[in-house]
Amino acid sequence: MNGLEWLLLISLSVLWGGSFLFGKIAVAEIAPLSVTLGRVALAALALNLLLLALGQHLPLDRASWRAFLGMGLLNNAVPFTLIFWGQVHIGAGLASILNATTPLWTVVVAHLLTTDEKMNAGKLLGVLLGIAGVAALIGPSALAGIGGDVPAMIAVVLATLSYACAGIFGRRFARMGLAPLSVATGQVTAATVIMLPLVLLVDRPWTAAAPGMAAVVALVGLALASTALAYVIYFRVLATAGATNLLLVTFLIPPSALAFGVMLLGEHVLPRHLLGLALIGGGLVAIDGRVWRRLRHRSA
Numbered sequence: 001m002n003g004l005e006w007l008l009l010i011s012l013s014v015l016w017g018g019s020f021l022f023g024k025i026a027v028a029e030i031a032p033l034s035v036t037l038g039r040v041a042l043a044a045l046a047l048n049l050l051l052l053a054l055g056q057h058l059p060l061d062r063a064s065w066r067a068f069l070g071m072g073l074l075n076n077a078v079p080f081t082l083i084f085w086g087q088v089h090i091g092a093g094l095a096s097i098l099n100a101t102t103p104l105w106t107v108v109v110a111h112l113l114t115t116d117e118k119m120n121a122g123k124l125l126g127v128l129l130g131i132a133g134v135a136a137l138i139g140p141s142a143l144a145g146i147g148g149d150v151p152a153m154i155a156v157v158l159a160t161l162s163y164a165c166a167g168i169f170g171r172r173f174a175r176m177g178l179a180p181l182s183v184a185t186g187q188v189t190a191a192t193v194i195m196l197p198l199v200l201l202v203d204r205p206w207t208a209a210a211p212g213m214a215a216v217v218a219l220v221g222l223a224l225a226s227t228a229l230a231y232v233i234y235f236r237v238l239a240t241a242g243a244t245n246l247l248l249v250t251f252l253i254p255p256s257a258l259a260f261g262v263m264l265l266g267e268h269v270l271p272r273h274l275l276g277l278a279l280i281g282g283g284l285v286a287i288d289g290r291v292w293r294r295l296r297h298r299s300a
Helices: 003-027 032-053 062-087 092-099 102-113 121-138 150-169 172-176 180-203 213-246 249-265 271-288 290-299
Strands: none
Touching (some): 003 032, 003 062, 003 092, 003 213, 003 249, 032 062, 032 180, 032 213, 062 092, 062 150, 062 172, 062 180, 092 150, 092 249, 092 271, 102 121, 102 150, 121 271, 180 213, 249 271
């Protein structure tokens, strides 16, 4: 990657790392379902306006919208809600470390559901290291049944499993010939359609107290910076640097989120959090495979 692509990748990691900061602030005053709706609805508005400015529009055929609804459910509605619910109970830094396990579960889901992305020794090692990292993060309190934060951590892990399923489901868009920006816009628009009736039925936002300015600003930041702008950068890097290089953002998000949590929210990083991050990072290195290929190349 050239210098501009590295700059964009680091910017993306900051935007997505910031989503955990914004989420932690927002859920302090707004219910998780409503935070999810606000995030996808404002992002949908921004991305649809961007499409309009570019002279493009979303497809209207039934097949495209079935795919958008599936992607909006798996990549936005379900994982966002689980993460925001988890963040009611755990810090932004810990949530971001757990979120970094997404590529690990993607390897497992791809092995089970595809014919061309089967597990190999490096990927298996990566998955095992990642599982060890999650175990280190959750800690022995889960075995003792006294860890009040364990359900929240499990919710974030389930969110990463939903992301993994979305990654496999999303492969159909290339076959459908849809532009990446249209896919991003379609999925957040569909997620808005999914979340709106849920929020009206469950949260009944007209009965809740009005959130403070900090929560509102955090919600806007989630939608415009960590979703709409992040998707634009994401697809720019994907187009020029490729999916393998884009995976590097997974290494960069937790340090950004940890720094935000410590500096701005007064969160504390425990030794087991760092151990878990190191194990997950080792797992991602094993799955990525480039380090091993370079070592073999040098020794040949």
